[in-house]
Amino acid sequence: MIRAFLAVSALLLVGAFAPAALAPVQDAAITEKGFPKKLSDYGFFAVLPEQVPADGVQPYVLNAALFSDKAEKRRFMYVPAGQEVSFASRDGLLQLPVGSALIKTFGYENEAGVFEPIETRLLLHRANGWLALPYIWDEDGQDATLKVTGGRLEIEAPVGPDGARQMFTYSVPNKNQCKGCHALGGEVTPIGPKLRNLNNGASDSSNQIIAWREAGILPNRFPDHPIMPRFDTKDAPIGERARAYLDINCAHCHNRQGPASNSGLYLTYQESNDTALGLYKRPVAAGRGSGNREFAIHPGQPEASIMLYRMDSTDPGIAMPELGRSLIDDQGVALVREWIASLEGQSDDKKDSL
Numbered sequence: 136m137i138r139a140f141l142a143v144s145a146l147l148l149v150g151a152f153a154p155a156a157l158a159p160v161q162d163a164a165i166t167e168k169g170f171p172k173k174l175s176d177y178g179f180f181a182v183l184p185e186q187v188p189a190d191g192v193q194p195y196v197l198n199a200a201l202f203s204d205k206a207e208k209r210r211f212m213y214v215p216a217g218q219e220v221s222f223a224s225r226d227g228l229l230q231l232p233v234g235s236a237l238i239k240t241f242g243y244e245n246e247a248g249v250f251e252p253i254e255t256r257l258l259l260h261r262a263n264g265w266l267a268l269p270y271i272w273d274e275d276g277q278d279a280t281l282k283v284t285g286g287r288l289e290i291e292a293p294v295g296p297d298g299a300r301q302m303f304t305y306s307v308p309n310k311n312q313c314k315g316c317h318a319l320g321g322e323v324t325p326i327g328p329k330l331r332n333l334n335n336g337a338s339d340s341s342n343q344i345i346a347w348r349e350a351g352i353l354p355n356r357f358p359d360h361p362i363m364p365r366f367d368t369k370d371a372p373i374g375e376r377a378r379a380y381l382d383i384n385c386a387h388c389h390n391r392q393g394p395a396s397n398s399g400l401y402l403t404y405q406e407s408n409d410t411a412l413g414l415y416k417r418p419v420a421a422g423r424g425s426g427n428r429e430f431a432i433h434p435g436q437p438e439a440s441i442m443l444y445r446m447d448s449t450d451p452g453i454a455m456p457e458l459g460r461s462l463i464d465d466q467g468v469a470l471v472r473e474w475i476a477s478l479e480g481q482s483d484d485k486k487d488s489l
Contacts, residue, residue, distance in 0.1 A: 160189055160213055165259045166234050174255055174270045174279035179213060179238055184277055186240060186252070191216060193352070195343050197332045198363050199379040202464040203241060204305060205294045207250060211238040212328065214352045226403075227330030227360040235260045237325055242272075243292035246300070253290065254307045255279050258325055265323040269307050285309035294462055304461050326387045331363040331404060363404055366470060377474035378404050380467055384456060400431055413442055414478070424453050435479025437472040446471060 160178045164171045171177060181189045186209050188194060193212045200208065214220060215234040223230055231237075236259050242252040255270045270279035271286055285307040295301040333344055340346040347353040364371035366380040381389075382404040388395040389402040398419055401411040410416050413431035418424075418441060426444040433439040445455035447468050454460070 160191055162215055162234055165213075165236050166261055170268060170281055170283065172281055174257075177236070177257075179211065179236070184252075186211075186250075192238070193343075193347060193350070195328065195333065197327055197383070198335065198365050199332055199383040201327070201383050202460060202467055204303070204460050204462045205292070205464075206241040206243060206253065206305075209240045209242075209250075210327075212236070213238070219351070220347075220353050222330060222358055227358065229325065229328045229330070229333075231260055231325070233260050233262055237328070243290070243294075251276060252279070253288065253305060256308075258323070265325070267310060267323055269310065271307055282307065283310040306459075306461060308458060327383070329363075330357060330360040332383065334360065334362050336362045361404070367466065373470075373474050373477055377471055378402075380470055384464075384467065388456070413440075424455075426453070432475055432478070435476060437475040440475050443468065443472055443475060 161176065164177045175183050178189055179192050181187045188211055191213060193214075195210050195212055197210070212231070213236040214231060218232040218234065220232070220235075221230040222228065236257060238255060238257055240252050240255040242250050245251045252272045254272060257266075257268045257270065259266045259268065269282055269285055271282045271288075272279040288305045288307065289302060290305050291300055291302050292305075293300050294303060330344070335342050337345070340349060344353065344357065348355060348357070363379045363382065364375050366376040368376075371379075381402040386401070386403040387393060389398065389400050390396065391401055399411065400413055400416060401408075402413070406412050414434055416431045417429065418431065424445060425441050428439055428441045428444055430439070431441045437443050442455075445453055447463060448454045449461065449463060451457075
């Protein structure tokens with residue numbers, strides 16, 4: 136794979152953690168001051184290049200996943216021995232104890248069909264809160280190096296039509312940009328591992344919630360929560376699938392406590408107010424980002440909807456989400472277009488009353 140750094144800065148404030156090869160997870164690397172220089176310093180993986188997790192590191196998948204320039208993602212969770220996860224009452228978000236870590240590796244298949252990692256992002260739970268750190272994989276694919284100011288990489292990957300390989304600029308967020316998505320109430324926090332997005336509804340250990348409970352890291356009882364469907368299947372109505380897509384791709388900002396709370400557009404899966412969801416909602420500030428369209432969602436008229444206009448753009452002044460993508464999510468755009476078109480039953484009387 137061709138990889139050329141366009142802009143990557145020097146390492147900052149690097150710690151001095153250096154466990155031996157194949158050592159267990161290094162709890163001190165997670166909790167103590169300093170920023171470990173290498174991904175291997177944490178001991179999260181028994182075999183790092185192949186992403187084989189160490190003991191105590193749990194792989195997991197989400198029902199609905201964030202679009203990140205068509206990258207394949209491998210997700211893992213670590214909870215210190217003897218500790219247990221709880222749930223946030225408001226949202227079913229996992230509450231991980233201090234010393235926990237969330238590990239997410241982004242990559243693409245090379246021409247031989249083998250997964251090649253590009254970056255690994257860590258969320259580390261320290262005593263003073265969550266810390267986000269980006270690690271960019273070295274050219275030899277054996278380890279990853281901390282780059283607190285992120286980077287822009289020219290890569291070739293199967294991101295073109297029908298999986299065709301093409302060159303594009305892949306952006307690794309810097310340490311502070313991570314707050315753009317992971318900030319609730321001004322504090323960095325995990326956003327993906329919510330009960331509704333982890334629970335597949337099965338009643339056996341194929342359900343990772345049950346498997347984690349049997350492993351002793353989740354409580355024996357957990358709160359009832361709606362199960363968010365996969366949006367890339369036809370297993371649920373179009374409205375539920377579109378809402379799942381918006382929840383994971385947009386609601387980390389567009390919620391009542393998030394960075395976009397002043398927009399009045401709230402896209403969480405459980406939002407019940409049609410106007411807050413965008414139906415016949417006028418923008419708080421009209422500008423180039425509105426594309427001269429009147430409503431965030433114009434029921435029955437996808438091309439007249441600001442939401443679709445912004446999703447279908449890569450212009451930095453228009454595109455939504457603002458961070459984390461250089462490409463258009465064609466499948467997501469098609470899904471939201473179909474959903475908005477299906478809302479044509481909304482009457483003009485309702486529009487006039489909003």
